[in-house]
Amino acid sequence: MTSRVRDGQEMIRQMAPKLLPGRFVFRTISDPDEAARLLPLAQASFREAEGLSLILEARPEDRDAFRQITLEVHSALDGVGLSAAVTSELAAREIPVNLVAANHHDHIFVPEHLAEFACDALLRFSRAAGAGTEKD
Structure with missing residues (x-):
């Protein structure tokens, strides 16, 4: 297991959002x-x-389903900035977010019809945070 990341900018850079199957x-x-x-x-x-x-x-008949995006960075529970940055980034695109912070990762639930768009937006945001760093 990788060590926990505490630095806000580093958590954003390493977030590696992954859209999971399921509703x-x-x-x-x-x-x-x-x-x-x-x-x-x-x-x-x-x-x-x-x-x-x-x-x-969700059951097949559930119309207001959400999809789960997991941020694969092993974020520290006392790390500052990841949740705020992610929710702000998606809010700027008018994407509702329900965020669950667990012990190893943060999990974002977004409306099903916006899931691909949300995941792509987070990937771009993460890449932009890493642009110009020596770690690229």
């Missing part, structure tokens, strides 16, 4: 039995006052 939906479950049944199927979960929020695989 996802966000759901909040307040019924404990249903939560126990769905939790093992969840891509991610978070407890909120309203219930257990889950990111689940």
Whole structure:
């Protein structure tokens, strides 16, 4: 495993966004039995006052699905700047972002119809951050 990257500019340069297969939906479950049944199927979960929020695989009939882009840089949990830079870059292109920071990587969920555009924008942003550096 590579060491964690803390420097904001270096995290952007190394982010290596990857669009993953699959479609996802966000759901909040307040019924404990249903939560126990769905939790093992969840891509991610978070407890909120309203219930257990889950990111689940979308069904074919789900119209408001999201796609997942994983930033493959091993970002430090105390690193500053990656989340802000990524969300700002996509917001400038009017792409909604739902960001999940996990222990090793950040994961971005964007509307399905904007996923390819979002991933391409992040690739260009990452390359621009590395332009003119000795590490290219």
